[in-house]
Amino acid sequence: MPQRGDKHTGSFWEKYSRAEWARLAQSTPYPLTQADVTKLAALGDPIGPVEADQIYRPLAQLLQIHYTQHHDLARSRSRFLGRPRADALTPFVIGVAGSVAVGKSTTARLLQELLRRWPSTPRVELVTTDGFLYPNAELARRGIAHRKGFPESYDRRTFLRFLANIKSGVEVTHAPVYSHVIYDITDEVTTVRRPDIVIIEGLNVLQPARPHREASSALAVSDFFDFSIYVDARPADIEQWYVERFLRLKQTAFLERDSYFRRYADISDDIARDIAHNIWASINLPNLVDNIAPTRSRANLILRKGPDHHVHRILLRKI
C-alpha cells in the first residue's frame, strides 16, 4: 500500500514501490510489442518490455483517466456557458521534465506510442524544448554560449506563444528544430497538426513564471500542462549515464561529418571520459542543482530511477 507522509517529500505525495505500481497494470491493456520497445529506447537507456509493462502501462492508464476527465470537464463547461463544443477540441498537454541524460526522451517516446494506440487519442505529438533554444550565434551575442540548457538560453516568448496556440486549438502550429549533431538550431521546422495529446519534453518545462510587464510573457510553461512528469535519479547516477553515453556517441554520432563533436571522435576513451566529466561538472550538474531539481515537486508524478536505470519508486501528487 502507498505510504503516507514520507519525510523527504511531504504528505501531499502518495508513494508507490515498483511492485505496488506494477500491480496496477493487471487491469490495463498493453498494446506494444518487444520490437516497438527496442526501437524506442534512447541511446543508453536500457528500457525493456518488463519496464514498459510494469511502469509505463499503468502510467498510460492513469493518463487516460486524466484525459477523459479533461474532456468531460470541457464539455460540461461549454454546455454551462452556452458555447457547445467551443472548448472540447483543446488538446491535452503533458510535460516531461528532468536532467540532461536522465532518459526523458525514452519516457516521452514510450508514452507517445502507448497513448496513440488508444482509440480515443490517435494523434499524439511529441515536441522537445531544445527547438526553442536560442541559436548558437544569439547565445554568444548574449554571452551565455556555455549555458545552453539553462532557463535563460531559451526563447521563452516564442515558446509560450507556441504553447498558447496549441492549447487554444489552433489547427497547425510550427516549432523550430534543434540538432544534437550540429549542436545548433537547424533550418527545419516541426509541424503539430490538430493533436489530441501533446507531450512537451525538456529540462526546464516546470520552471515557475518570471515577472514580466507583458501579461502573456509572465505565464509559466506549466500553466499549459494538464499533467506533468519529472524523471528523477541521483546526480551521481545521471553523471555516470552521461559519461557512458558520451563514450558511445564517440563511436556513432560524433563520427558524422557535420558533427560539432567530430574533434572528439578520435581521442582516447580516457580523455573522452575526462571531457565528459568536465562538461557534466561545469554545465549540466549546476543546471540540474540550481534550476531543474528545484522544480521536481511541481510535477504531478515523479518517476525515480535507480542506478540500473529502472524506475524503483513512483510518487504521485495527491490531487
Ligand SMILES: Nc1ncnc2c1ncn2[C@@H]1O[C@H](COP(=O)(O)OP(=O)(O)O)[C@@H](O)[C@H]1O
Ligand atoms: N551529442 C549528441 N549527439 C547526438 N545525440 C545526442 C547528443 N547528446 C544527446 N543526444 C541525444 O539527445 C536526446 C536528448 O538527450 P538529453 O537532453 O540528455 O535528454 P535525456 O537523456 O533525458 O533524454 C537523447 O536521445 C540523446 O541520446
Ligand SMILES: CC(C)(COP(=O)(O)O)[C@@H](O)C(=O)NCCC(=O)O
Ligand atoms: C539540448 C539540451 C540543452 C536539452 O534541451 P531540451 O530539449 O531538454 O530543452 C541538452 O541536451 C544539451 O545538449 N545541453 C548542452 C550542454 C553542453 O553545452 O554540452
